[in-house]
Amino acid sequence: MSENDAISCIRSIKMPDYYRNYYSNLSTETYTIYQHAAAAKSTLFDSSAIIEPKIAFDLADRVAKMHEINITEPLRELLKIHGKELSALILSKDIALGNHSLPDATLEEKLDLAVRVGLAIITEGVTIAALQGISDVKIKKNKDGTEYLSISIAGPMRSAGGTESAVTMLIADHVRKAVGLAKYQANSFDDETGRFVEELRIYERDASNFQFHILDEDIIHVISNLPVELDGVDTDPYEVVNHKS
Structure with a gap:
């Protein structure tokens, strides 16, 4: 699931706006961290080139x-x-x-x-x-x-x-x-x-x-x-x- 898909799913759920903003920001930050991890893994300094945890x-x-x-x-x-x-x-x-x-x-x-x-x-x-x-x-x-x-x-x-x-x-x-x-x-x-x-x-x-x-x-x-x-x-x-x- 991509970041856009996750945010789309969040928006489809009925909840107060401040909850929706909270979860949307949380999702965005999570994917940002994931991208940083992917970039670090791509250097091959680690024993594995893939990120083991999945979102x-x-x-x-x-x-x-x-x-x-x-x-x-x-x-x-x-x-x-x-x-x-x-x-x-x-x-x-x-x-x-x-x-x-x-x-x-x-x-x-x-x-x-x-x-x-x-x-x-x-x-x-x-x-x-x-x-x-x-x-x-x-x-x-x-x-x-x-x-x-x-x-x-x-x-x-x-x-x-x-x-x-x-x-x-x-x-x-x-x-x-x-x-x-x-x-x-x-x-x-x-x-x-x-x-x-x-x-x-x-x-x-x-x-x-x-x-x-x-x-x-x-x-x-x-x-x-x-x-x-x-x-x-x-x-x-x-x-x-x-x-x-």
């Missing part, structure tokens, strides 16, 4: 630039009618079905983008969760040969941040249904629920405590009924004893 006008513009996808106007229109949660679900479904994606993108790539964009909308594009909080989005196979969706979370177990993780799974299930993937079948190949319990107890004992103690049977019940696989990457140097495979 975004609003949530829709911010999410679009985070993921380099042309969804600014569609998302802006959705947000006028729906809240960010419903807008996230609607747009993530569209992306999963191939809208707004590259024409040669695989289904796995579409689903990856759909989940990340949906999470970025929910978190208003102000956290790193949508970019680095999700490690992988993959399509895998159950024991019966049906395909399911797997989400790998890139972060340790912790008391905070649970909402983002839960919403990620919600969006993933939504796009899974949209493209016709089967539900994840826990314990198809191994005692996966047992490993979840063991990992959690080791983490509680050796890494960090939680605010609330979850019973083993509750963990088993939840993992057994997840329609999308919840996976993750190594975060701490502690090994399980009984579930190494």
Whole structure:
């Protein structure tokens, strides 16, 4: 978005003149600073010739630039009618079905983008969760040969941040249904629920405590009924004893 576009958007919003002047001046000064930064970068004294931060006008513009996808106007229109949660679900479904994606993108790539964009909308594009909080989005196979969706979370177990993780799974299930993937079948190949319990107890004992103690049977019940696989990457140097495979 150029400086003129930003000022044009500001002028289209109903507000007192002193607010409009304030935001217009703020926009002008921001772009002036950006131009100075670009000139400094062009000297190549820095290790990078580009300015990493991008200027975004609003949530829709911010999410679009985070993921380099042309969804600014569609998302802006959705947000006028729906809240960010419903807008996230609607747009993530569209992306999963191939809208707004590259024409040669695989289904796995579409689903990856759909989940990340949906999470970025929910978190208003102000956290790193949508970019680095999700490690992988993959399509895998159950024991019966049906395909399911797997989400790998890139972060340790912790008391905070649970909402983002839960919403990620919600969006993933939504796009899974949209493209016709089967539900994840826990314990198809191994005692996966047992490993979840063991990992959690080791983490509680050796890494960090939680605010609330979850019973083993509750963990088993939840993992057994997840329609999308919840996976993750190594975060701490502690090994399980009984579930190494």
